[in-house]
Amino acid sequence: MKTTVRILGVFIILLILFASAASIWRAERDKTELRESQAAIAEAQQSLALLKEEAKNMTGESKVQIESQIAEAESDIKKLPAESTFTIVQVLFGSSMLLSIVFGVFLFRPNLKSSKTLLVASILLLLATYFISPDIDGGKYSGFSRRTLALITGIPLIVVALFAFWIAKKKNAESLRSGR
Template identity: 45%
Template sequence: MKIVSRIFGIIAIFFAILFCSMSIYRAGIDKDKAEAELTEAKQQIEQFREQAKTMTGETKAYLDGEIANAEKVINEAPKGSTYLIVQIFLGVLLVLSLAFGYFLFRPNLNTVTKFVAAAVIVTLIVYFASPDIARGKYSGLNSRTLALLSGIPVIVAGLFAFLAAKKAVVKVA
């Protein structure tokens, strides 16, 4: 059973490394896109404000309403620091998956138990910290879904490391 746990643990670690690295890369791309779109939107709002100064009547009221809606969207948009925090926690998940690879072959039940609990907590943090931006028809996975897909293989790898450590403790006793 220990060999089976190690084999499945290694497979889970490969998936964890793949999804964590994809998520880190995706968060970086999303950060760059968001910052570029925000600066462009702010420039457009300034242009609309200049145009609104010269207008009167219903057109001015309509333009002022659109400007207010655009400013609301800009203020609610995720900041670059949010993506940086998500990247840091995804890096922690990546390191935890590598640690589980170590613990598959050097079992330590107490440490593995603590690391599995840490992996669950970090997965929840990454999930809730990831911006929930609806994706278009062809734009790929939602950031929260990708964060969940990154955390689950890490937790599974931790569980297999836990099983390997549990078998090692039973064998010694």
């Protein structure tokens, strides 16, 4: 049973490494696109300021429509994440890659105390990555949102952590039975 869990664990680690690398690349691409669109965002904010001034002079239903469109555009601009958010997400996905390699070692060299601690760390890492990732839907060519990518990376990481913990617990029980 241990051998099967180890083999399955290695395949899951490869999945984690691939998903984390893809997520890091995606965050870098999004950060670059955000940096390139800063001029357009500044121009849109200036246009909104001009529209606000024009809306003050309007009356009736057209004023209400313009004000609602301005409010919607301003809320969309405020929803844009900062570049630092993407950098933090990249660091968290890099940490997922590192943890998966560590769990790969623990699959073959069990350590109960470290496995337990890193299991908790992997759960916290999943939660942090999920909630820090910008909640922007996937684009035309990429179907996954950033939060979905966090789940695709984090859940297998927790599974591998559980495998490493289970193997360490089993080895600890065997050593207690044999008296070592």
